[in-house]
Amino acid sequence: MGSLLFNSLGTSLLATVLALGLGFAAALFASALPARAQRTILVLAIIAMALPPFAVANCWLHYLGATGVWRHWLPIDLFSIWGVAWILALMFWPITFAAAWSAWRTLDSAHFDAEPALCGASLVRWLLFPVARDVIAAVAVLTFALALNQFSVPAIFQVKVLPVEFWIRFSTNLDAGKALAACWPLILIPFAAWLLLRRTQVSWPSLEGHANTNRFRHHLGRPLFVLTTIISVLVIGLSVAVPLWQLLASPRTWRELPQVFRAITPATVNTFVFAAAAASIAVVAGLCLWRLRLGGLLWILFLTPGVLLSVAIIWLFNRSMLEVIYRSTAIVVIALCLRYAGPVWALVRRAFITVDRSVLEAATLDGLRGWALVRHVYLPHAAPVLFAAWYIAYLLCLWDVETLALLYPPGAETLALRVFNLLHYGHMAQVNALCIILLGLALAPGLLYVLLCHRVFGATPCRTFTYKRHAAAMTPESDGSG
Amino acid sequence: MRVVLRLVSLVGALLLLAGCRPGSTREVVVYASQDQVYAEPILNEFSRATGIKVRAVYDSEAVKTVGLANRLVREASNPQCDVFWNNEELRTRQLAARGILRETNVWVSMGYRSRRIVINTNLIQLAHAPRSLASITNAEWGGKVALAYPLFGTTATHFLALRQHWGAQRWEAWCRALQANKPFLVEGNSVVVNFVGRGEAWIGLTDSDDVAAGLRSGLPIASLPLTDESLLISNTVAIIRGARNQRSGELLSAFLQEQSTMERLIAAGALEGSQPPERGLVVDWSQLLNDLDSATETLRAVFVR
Numbered sequence: 081m082g083s084l085l086f087n088s089l090g091t092s093l094l095a096t097v098l099a100l101g102l103g104f105a106a107a108l109f110a111s112a113l114p115a116r117a118q119r120t121i122l123v124l125a126i127i128a129m130a131l132p133p134f135a136v137a138n139c140w141l142h143y144l145g146a147t148g149v150w151r152h153w154l155p156i157d158l159f160s161i162w163g164v165a166w167i168l169a170l171m172f173w174p175i176t177f178a179a180a181w182s183a184w185r186t187l188d189s190a191h192f193d194a195e196p197a198l199c200g201a202s203l204v205r206w207l208l209f210p211v212a213r214d215v216i217a218a219v220a221v222l223t224f225a226l227a228l229n230q231f232s233v234p235a236i237f238q239v240k241v242l243p244v245e246f247w248i249r250f251s252t253n254l255d256a257g258k259a260l261a262a263c264w265p266l267i268l269i270p271f272a273a274w275l276l277l278r279r280t281q282v283s284w285p286s287l288e289g290h291a292n293t294n295r296f297r298h299h300l301g302r303p304l305f306v307l308t309t310i311i312s313v314l315v316i317g318l319s320v321a322v323p324l325w326q327l328l329a330s331p332r333t334w335r336e337l338p339q340v341f342r343a344i345t346p347a348t349v350n351t352f353v354f355a356a357a358a359a360s361i362a363v364v365a366g367l368c369l370w371r372l373r374l375g376g377l378l379w380i381l382f383l384t385p386g387v388l389l390s391v392a393i394i395w396l397f398n399r400s401m402l403e404v405i406y407r408s409t410a411i412v413v414i415a416l417c418l419r420y421a422g423p424v425w426a427l428v429r430r431a432f433i434t435v436d437r438s439v440l441e442a443a444t445l446d447g448l449r450g451w452a453l454v455r456h457v458y459l460p461h462a463a464p465v466l467f468a469a470w471y472i473a474y475l476l477c478l479w480d481v482e483t484l485a486l487l488y489p490p491g492a493e494t495l496a497l498r499v500f501n502l503l504h505y506g507h508m509a510q511v512n513a514l515c516i517i518l519l520g521l522a523l524a525p526g527l528l529y530v531l532l533c534h535r536v537f538g539a540t541p542c543r544t545f546t547y548k549r550h551a552a553a554m555t556p557e558s559d560g561s562g
Numbered sequence: 563m564r565v566v567l568r569l570v571s572l573v574g575a576l577l578l579l580a581g582c583r584p585g586s587t588r589e590v591v592v593y594a595s596q597d598q599v600y601a602e603p604i605l606n607e608f609s610r611a612t613g614i615k616v617r618a619v620y621d622s623e624a625v626k627t628v629g630l631a632n633r634l635v636r637e638a639s640n641p642q643c644d645v646f647w648n649n650e651e652l653r654t655r656q657l658a659a660r661g662i663l664r665e666t667n668v669w670v671s672m673g674y675r676s677r678r679i680v681i682n683t684n685l686i687q688l689a690h691a692p693r694s695l696a697s698i699t700n701a702e703w704g705g706k707v708a709l710a711y712p713l714f715g716t717t718a719t720h721f722l723a724l725r726q727h728w729g730a731q732r733w734e735a736w737c738r739a740l741q742a743n744k745p746f747l748v749e750g751n752s753v754v755v756n757f758v759g760r761g762e763a764w765i766g767l768t769d770s771d772d773v774a775a776g777l778r779s780g781l782p783i784a785s786l787p788l789t790d791e792s793l794l795i796s797n798t799v800a801i802i803r804g805a806r807n808q809r810s811g812e813l814l815s816a817f818l819q820e821q822s823t824m825e826r827l828i829a830a831g832a833l834e835g836s837q838p839p840e841r842g843l844v845v846d847w848s849q850l851l852n853d854l855d856s857a858t859e860t861l862r863a864v865f866v867r
Contacts, residue, residue: 083867138756147761235711235749244866248713251628252858254635254656387629394636407642481622485629486636490591490617500622501598503752508779 085265088242091164091234092227098169099223100216102315103176108208109308110177111184112297119530121312122181123523125174128319129475130522131327132496132515134503136171137236139323159238167233170319172223175472179219179427182464183212186434189292192299200301214434215465218274218426222472225270225383242266246385256391260384267383274379274426327516332509340513344498350409351494352521355477358416359470365421366428366469375429379422386482390415393487409492412484419483420473427469431462467529475522495521589615590810591642593630596649596797597771600832608817614810619643623750627715628653634662634802641804644811647797647818649675649832652719654798655847662803669800670815673824673833676842677720677793678785680766680773682758688784691765695724695791698765699739708746708754708763712737713861716751716769720793722850722857723843727791730860737864747865752776759783769795774831794842797833 110121143150144158157163191207192198198206209216231243242265250259297305327333341348369375381389393415397406405411435458443457459466481496488497499514594601598620605616621630631653634643638660646663648654651671658668679698681691692698698707710717725733746763748754754766755773759781773785799818801811817823824836 141760141762145760145762232749235747236753238746240747240866244711244713245862248858248862248866250632251714252718252854254628254632254653254660256632256636387632391632391636394633398637398640398642400640403640485622486633488619489642490619493620497620497622498598501620503623 084240084242087239088228090161091239092224094165095168095227096220096224098165099172100176100220102169102173104180105308105311106177106315107180109312110181112293112300112305114293123526124316124320125177126522126526127519129174130519131323133171133233135327135515136323137167137233139326140167161239164234164237164239168227168230172226173315175219175223178468178472179215180212182468183215185464186461187211189295192295199299200304203299214430218430221270221274222423224273228266228270256388260388263385270383271379327512333512336509337513340510341517347493347495347498348517350492351478354412354416355474357413358477359473361417362421362424362473363466363470366425369425370429370432375425378425381418382420382422387486389419390483390486407489412488412492415483415487416477416480420476424469424473427465431465432458435461474525478518478522589617590644590807590814591617592645592647593619593643594647595621595627595630596647600827600830604823604826608814612813631657638662641802643802644805644807645814646800646802649797650716650795651798654800655851664801664803669798670819671796671798672819673797673827673836674794674838675770675834676788678770678773680758680768680783680785682761682764682782683784684782685761685764691786699743703743703765705744706764708748708757709767710751710754711747712865713858716795723793723845725857726846726850727843734860741864770834771832788841790841792842794838
């Protein structure tokens with residue numbers, strides 16, 4: 081197990097560090113752009129995350145494999161830990177991007193004006209990184225866990241990783257207990273990482289709305305802006321443009337698309353409904369449980385291999401009394417919700433616990449309680465991170481196969497399950513057509529968000545600003561007592 | 563407490579909306595490890611011919627095509643499936659040994675496909691291709707052979723059958739020589755075909771239906787003829803112990819064994835023939851199951867660690 085564990089940890093740590101760096105740089109770049117350009121970057125990030133791992137891996141094999149078309153002038157060896165880490169980073173950078181970008185949307189102009197000398201690297205060091213630190217810690221664990229559990233991409237590039245031990249026991253002896261015993265590092269190591277990285281959240285006072293992007297770019301400074309531009313253009317090109325070109329370039333794919341769409345409509349509806357419902361329930365559960373520290377135990381459900389989670393669900397629900405649920409599509413939604421509840425809880429908790437305390441006090445003094453408090457104080461602050469949490473869970477649900485393969489009842493097939501079935505037969509045009517449909521499903525909520533963004537999230541209700549100004553009036557400097 | 567009650571109510575409401583539906587009176591639930599592209603049209607035809615609604619669940623390469631076997635084991639206390647249609651034999655025998663299948667007329671085999679050596683015809687001429695599994699360990703094929711991890715699926719079964727055929731010592735030496743020749747170990751048989759078709763590898767060990775799929779895609783590949791070291795892989799059909807729709811299951815099982823069904827599978831490339839030829843490994847399945855753990859341990863030591 082030693083060498084397998086070393087390979088797994090090596091690829092996962094490298095992939096996490098690379099993904100964090102690329103995502104952070106892309107978030108800096110996007111935050112300094114006008115709103116329309118930010119939405120474009122967000123769409124591209126969604127595409128990067130929604131591309132299937134096999135499509136990304138095969139794309140890079142095509143270009144940089146032993147017989148790759150770019151191999152002559154770019155002799156990079158992908159068949160190594162570094163190669164695998166790079167491919168995984170190209171898949172997972174959008175997670176950090178979404179987290180950091182949404183965290184910085186809670187900053188307002190006062191944060192930048194408080195210290196005019198805070199520019200460039202100092203701005204990142206003393207303001208931007210501390211604001212996003214907690215949420216980045218959560219997505220670092222998420223990224224690390226996703227990379228640690230990857231088997232198909234390392235297998236293609238001939239890197240032997242620990243998940244193979246799990247699959248050996250699961251497939252040879254049909255023994256879930258032995259399989260669980262084999263994969264304990266895959267659960268305990270990320271969980272320990274999360275316990276180490278979580279910190280006391282700091283609430284950031286906010287009196288206006290999110291900061292003007294010109295001000296952000298001015299404080300970021302030209303050198304850092306140029307550097308992040310170069311990094312972002314490269315990472316978007318390599319993670320989106322290149323694989324997407326491979327997917328879309330074949331005319332046969334487009335000829336197959338209408339027929340495939342007609343044939344697969346029930347699976348398309350299933351996929352969207354399951355993913356949206358599971359993500360929504362996970363966010364609602366996060367909203368109900370964010371105050372409970374024990375909610376952190378939900379991470380264990382995410383870190384456990386999907387097939388083992390489904391074995392546990394079968395044990396729980398395949399009984400006479402609960403059979404009506406087990407035989408219905410509800411079991412799929414339950415499984416997906418349990419699987420991704422942990423990361424969603426962590427992000428929701430972070431969003432709520434960092435609400436400006438002075439605004440909360442002012443609203444409470446004014447008599448706001450319950451839903452009114454949530455609507456006028458918590459939600460305007462937490463909405464970007466809540467949306468990021470929902471979207472990350474939604475995208476992960478779209479491509480989930482391991483959790484569903486043992487559970488889905490007849491008629492509840494999803495697009496991802498159909499893609500993996502068709503991959504076997506070399507029906508690449510149809511597989512590509514299905515991937516395009518999945519990309520469309522992945523983009524749909526994001527496009528809806530950017531269309532409604534200004535109306536729902538951007539224009540904060542007047543009453544919230546009243547509380548923000550009221551809170552400002554209560555600070556010692558404003559009433560002359562300090 | 564209020565929070566928990568609210569959460570439970572909300573989840574319960576959403577679950578009810580998600581679609582609890584009443585069962586049908588004439589239906590059969592089939593778990594099909596046979597590939598969906600081949601199985602679905604046949605099951606639809608059965609449904610049309612008999613009026614019995616077929617509710618099918620298919621396996622996935624994402625779970626190494628043992629998802630359904632594991633599912634049957636987990637559901638044994640309250641079976642949901644009536645018929646298990648498998649495209650290989652080992653898992654069916656494991657399930658039978660565990661008492662998952664019906665006590666009488668436990669399972670039947672139908673048709674066959676085979677394990678093959680596949681080559682890239684742009685890189686190797688047929689006349690120069692390796693003719694035996696022993697020769698793929700030669701130095702000239704170093705770094706040019708692709709196979710699926712020999713701990714999963716039909717590749718594992720083939721390796722276990724070779725162990726029985728050659729004897730443990732000779733087999734282990736061959737495995738070590740193969741590993742020393744630096745083969746590409748990939749996730750599945752279809753990936754082997756893609757690797758060979760792309761020229762990343764020159765030779766592959768895979769299943770005949772995967773070769774057929776690769777040929778349909780226009781890959782420059784060809785499979786070598788059957789030898790005494792080839793493994794013949796039967797489809798199997800079994801009724802599950804405690805199945806709710808026994809009669810419908812028996813009708814489906816009989817339909818799948820009909821010659822017309824076999825011919826459709828052969829025409830689609832899922833099977834090579836209805837009756838196994840004389841060539842190929844002769845397997846003592848009971849002994850193979852007994853040796854499963856020790857053989858798997860050797861394979862792990864050679865190919866994984």
